[in-house]
Amino acid sequence: MSKVRKQTWRFDHPIYLAATGTAVGPLEARGPLSGNFDKAYNSLNCGEKDWIEAERALMRRAISYCLAKAGKQEGDMDLFLAGDLTDQTVTSNFIAKENRVPFIGMFGACSTSMETLAAGAQLVDSGYADNVLCAVSSHNATAERQFRNPTEYGGPLNLTQTFTVTGAGAAIVTKERGKVRVCEATIGRVIDWGIGDPNNLGSAMAPAAADTIWTHFQDTGRVPDDYDLIVTGDLSSVGTPILKELLIEKGLDISNVHQDCGLMIYSSDQPVGAGGSGCACSAVVTYGYLYKRLAEGSLKRVLVVATGALLNKATPKQKDTIPCIAHGVVLETAKEGDQ
Amino acid sequence: MSKVRKQTWRFDHPIYLAATGTAVGPLEARGPLSGNFDKAYNSLNCGEKDWIEAERALMRRAISYCLAKAGKQEGDMDLFLAGDLTDQTVTSNFIAKENRVPFIGMFGACSTSMETLAAGAQLVDSGYADNVLCAVSSHNATAERQFRNPTEYGGPLNLTQTFTVTGAGAAIVTKERGKVRVCEATIGRVIDWGIGDPNNLGSAMAPAAADTIWTHFQDTGRVPDDYDLIVTGDLSSVGTPILKELLIEKGLDISNVHQDCGLMIYSSDQPVGAGGSGCACSAVVTYGYLYKRLAEGSLKRVLVVATGALLNKATPKQKDTIPCIAHGVVLETAKEGDQ
Numbered sequence: 183m184s185k186v187r188k189q190t191w192r193f194d195h196p197i198y199l200a201a202t203g204t205a206v207g208p209l210e211a212r213g214p215l216s217g218n219f220d221k222a223y224n225s226l227n228c229g230e231k232d233w234i235e236a237e238r239a240l241m242r243r244a245i246s247y248c249l250a251k252a253g254k255q256e257g258d259m260d261l262f263l264a265g266d267l268t269d270q271t272v273t274s275n276f277i278a279k280e281n282r283v284p285f286i287g288m289f290g291a292c293s294t295s296m297e298t299l300a301a302g303a304q305l306v307d308s309g310y311a312d313n314v315l316c317a318v319s320s321h322n323a324t325a326e327r328q329f330r331n332p333t334e335y336g337g338p339l340n341l342t343q344t345f346t347v348t349g350a351g352a353a354i355v356t357k358e359r360g361k362v363r364v365c366e367a368t369i370g371r372v373i374d375w376g377i378g379d380p381n382n383l384g385s386a387m388a389p390a391a392a393d394t395i396w397t398h399f400q401d402t403g404r405v406p407d408d409y410d411l412i413v414t415g416d417l418s419s420v421g422t423p424i425l426k427e428l429l430i431e432k433g434l435d436i437s438n439v440h441q442d443c444g445l446m447i448y449s450s451d452q453p454v455g456a457g458g459s460g461c462a463c464s465a466v467v468t469y470g471y472l473y474k475r476l477a478e479g480s481l482k483r484v485l486v487v488a489t490g491a492l493l494n495k496a497t498p499k500q501k502d503t504i505p506c507i508a509h510g511v512v513l514e515t516a517k518e519g520d521q
Numbered sequence: 522m523s524k525v526r527k528q529t530w531r532f533d534h535p536i537y538l539a540a541t542g543t544a545v546g547p548l549e550a551r552g553p554l555s556g557n558f559d560k561a562y563n564s565l566n567c568g569e570k571d572w573i574e575a576e577r578a579l580m581r582r583a584i585s586y587c588l589a590k591a592g593k594q595e596g597d598m599d600l601f602l603a604g605d606l607t608d609q610t611v612t613s614n615f616i617a618k619e620n621r622v623p624f625i626g627m628f629g630a631c632s633t634s635m636e637t638l639a640a641g642a643q644l645v646d647s648g649y650a651d652n653v654l655c656a657v658s659s660h661n662a663t664a665e666r667q668f669r670n671p672t673e674y675g676g677p678l679n680l681t682q683t684f685t686v687t688g689a690g691a692a693i694v695t696k697e698r699g700k701v702r703v704c705e706a707t708i709g710r711v712i713d714w715g716i717g718d719p720n721n722l723g724s725a726m727a728p729a730a731a732d733t734i735w736t737h738f739q740d741t742g743r744v745p746d747d748y749d750l751i752v753t754g755d756l757s758s759v760g761t762p763i764l765k766e767l768l769i770e771k772g773l774d775i776s777n778v779h780q781d782c783g784l785m786i787y788s789s790d791q792p793v794g795a796g797g798s799g800c801a802c803s804a805v806v807t808y809g810y811l812y813k814r815l816a817e818g819s820l821k822r823v824l825v826v827a828t829g830a831l832l833n834k835a836t837p838k839q840k841d842t843i844p845c846i847a848h849g850v851v852l853e854t855a856k857e858g859d860q
Contacts, residue, residue: 188599189623191649234839260527261708268833269608271628275831278711279844284528285711286636287831287846289610289626297625301640308647310530369600372617372624492614492626494607500573505618507626 189394190368190401191300193307196520198360199353199513200313202469203248205240207322207348210458210466213448218470219349220247226323226348237266237273237321240350240462244469245277245317248352256281259354260311263302265294266319266461267346269328269494273319283315292416293370293490294318295351295465296509300367302355303511312356319350320460329380329495342382342420344444344459351465353473361477361516368398368510372492378503380493384421384444384456387489390506391417392428394487398510399434406436410481413472415464415488415508416444418457443467464488468513476515483514528733529707529740530639532646535859537699538692538852539652541808542587544579546661546687549797549805552787557809558688559586565662565687576605576612576660579689579801583808584616584656587691595620598693599650602641604633605658605800606685608667608833612658622654631755632709632829633657634690634804635848639706641694642850651695658689659799668719668834681721681759683783683798690804692812700816700855707737707849711831717842719832723760723783723795726828729845730756731767733826737849738773745775749820752811754803754827754847755783757796782806803827807852815854822853 204219211222221243223229228236241264249255262283264274271287278285290297295318302314325346339345355364373393377386391414399405406412417425422442429436443464444457468486475481487510493502543558550561560582562568567575580603588594601622603613610626617624629636634657641653664685678684694703712732716725730753738744745751756764761781768775782803783796807825814820826849832841 232839234835265628267609269835270606270630270831270833272831272833272836275711275844275846276841278831278846279713282710284708285629285846286640286708287628289604289628290624291609301625304647304649305643308643308649310643310647369623369625371621372614374618492609492611492617494609494611496573496608497611500571502615505614507614507617507624 189397190366191304192366193303193364195307195357197303197306197364198356198516199362200356200358200360201248201252201354202473203244203352204466204470205243205350206466209452210347210349210447213452215447215471218474219466233321233323237319237324238276241273241277241317241319244350244352248354252354254354256283259283259313259315261286261305261314263288263298263314264317265289265298267325290507290509291490291492292459292461293488293507293509294461296486296488296511299353299511300369300509303364303367306355306357314355316355317352318461318465320346320462322346322348325460339455340381342384343455344383344416344418344457345454346460347447347458347463349462349466351462351469353469362473363514363516363520364511365514366512368394370394370508372505372507374503374505376503378498380498383459383491384418385424386491386504387506388417388421388424389428391425391487391489391508394508394510395429396432396434406439409439409483409485412436412440412485414442416459417442417489418444420456476513479515486511528736529705530643531705532642532703534646534696536642536645536703537695537697537855538701539695539697539699540587540591540693541812542583542691543805543809544582544689545805548791549686549688549786552791554786554810557813558805572660572662576658576663577615580612580616580656580658583689583691587693591693595622598622598652598654600625600644600653602627602637602653603656604628604637606664629846629848630829630831631798631800632827632846632848633800635825635827635850638692638850639708639848642703642706645694645696653694655694656689656691657800657804659685659801661685661687664799678794679720681723682794683722683755683757683796684793685799686786686797686802688801688805690801690808692808701812702853702855702859703850704853705851707733709733709847711844711846713842713844715842717837719837722798722830723757724763725830725843726845727756727760727763728767730764730826730828730847733847733849734768735771735773745778748778748822748824750823751775751779752825753781755798756781756828757783759795815852818854825850825852
């Protein structure tokens with residue numbers, strides 16, 4: 183591998199996604215990306231007795247689709263890298279118990295999607311693993327009650343509030359030739375510009391996204407037009423303009439190629455406040471929609487910058503502001519000459 | 522690197538601990554390992570206004586000692602790998618915000634100590650980083666109220682219950698020659714033998730420790746006598762005999778060389794139930810006591826198997842049993858010929 187600079191890794195070996203798998207809840211299945219997911223549940227319970235079990239079903243299902251499409255089994259996996267938003271990442275822990283794959287638990291809030299993918303690609307590139315299974319999940323009901331209010335309250339969404347995506351995404355990283363290549367990763371730093379409102383995570387996360395994107399371009403020497411798309415994870419309609427402005431202030435204009443997964447996954451008439459959020463937001467958009475576009479070649483190079491707000495239920499009550507992070511991964515359509 | 526088998530990594534380059542740092546609370550400072558820690562606070566508040574801040578002070582202080590002893594600064598670190606027991610690992614997140622080092626958040630409950638060290642050594646061995654800062658923390662008051670009962674209750678300890686260590690440990694992993702070498706790591710699988718009682722984590726974790734230790738010996742072809750010490754993280758007086766019995770059933774007798782950090786850190790007359798637990802338990806014993814013994818050569822090769830119970834506050838109430846994991850790292854006294 184070549185370490186371009188401290189924060190960006192360039193994978194020297196061609197590292198591929200062998201396959202991806204996605205599962206979503208009812209609202210996501212009715213959004214604009216409908217048809218890009220492997221499994222859509224028609225209720226938040228996902229056929230289970232409670233939401234905790236429902237989130238496990240989502241991750242389990244995303245993984246089973248991913249394995250089936252890759253023609254692989256759990257026993258073929260050297261490592262399982264996973265995380266989620268539940269306290270102590272119990273969704274991932276319980277899935278790891280089922281699949282018995284050596285497990286490295288990770289936590290980066292909603293950035294965990296690209297955190298696990300970056301780490302998985304690094305492990306394969308360096309020869310420490312042949313096949314790494316990466317997965318994340320989030321569930322609207324398990325997350326909203328944990329971070330915000332009891333969901334039974336039925337309170338109206340604050341205008342800046344995002345809506346946790348119900349879903350899970352999985353990917354297998356390998357050196358075996360696939361249709362989509364994992365080329366680089368930029369590991370983010372924790373940034374906190376003083377936003378303390380857990381109902382305004384878009385504003386809180388925008389500076390972290392800007393820092394990682396800025397660093398990525400510094401490290402790689404590229405310009406925004408080198409990408410067909412730069413997608414952020416869940417900045418929403420509130421954080422997106424802030425991100426663009428922060429980068430324009432530094433002389434970097436990504437407006438022509440930027441989209442936000444939180445705005446892609448729902449349509450504007452869905453009751454989701456400022457947009458989607460949660461680990462699954464960037465995961466299902468990347469492993470569902472973007473993977474298909476990259477595999478068919480209608481997108482050739484995409485930078486996915488998953489954003490995460492690193493708070494918990496107690497920290498806002500302690501008057502702490504919200505530390506945020508963003509991890510970026512570059513995905514490209516695999517080319518003939520890749521070796 | 523040579524991948525001995527799926528679960529065990531052997532680091533081909535000599536990978537060293539540049540230094541370690543430890544900070545502990547009052548009870549740990551009065552235990553048998555007193556004198557092996559860099560900083561001992563005389564109250565659970567550690568000079569801060571609340572326990573959440575106190576845990577951050579412990580991690581902050583362990584890191585500052587570690588950096589100072591290594592003669593390095595935060596800006597010299599390529600990556601910060603950290604985790605803890607607080608919901609959404611907020612102790613680590615807030616320290617990452619302070620040090621601004623690119624951050625990979627990890628979660629493996631009390632196994633996070635060796636999870637971060639294993640991952641850090643892997644990143645350095647593969648050339649992805651020159652200096653990785655690893656840290657974990659736990660605080661008796663933040664953890665006990667989160668996982669068990671409001672601490673104000675003052676209820677008696679269950680006989681099988683462990684006591685969360687107040688402390689933090691940090692280590693810098695590097696290729697620069699140091700006194701202690703990180704040689705191998707065995708990444709654990711999640712094991713659950715059906716224990717559902719959060720007040721009996723020693724029993725729950727023993728099978729995971731046995732699985733990782735058994736796998737380690739299978740992978741490396743070694744025997745227990747090849748180690749001066751095999752230490753488990755926090756099996757306590759309850760889990761320790763179970764571990765030994767499980768391994769003897771498989772023909773592996775570690776009795777002569779086994780100790781448990783949870784039993785090493787407190788004396789039998791301290792009010793700690795079945796022994797110590799928490800991320801900091803294995804971290805401060807390893808980075809404090811064991812590091813010194815390895816550096817001076819009175820111990821030459823140690824296998825540290827940090828054990829983690831991957832539950833949260835809700836899962837026992839849902840009648841879930843407790844998934845557990847253990848990650849092992851081999852530390853050796855650096856030798857003249859290492860290159």
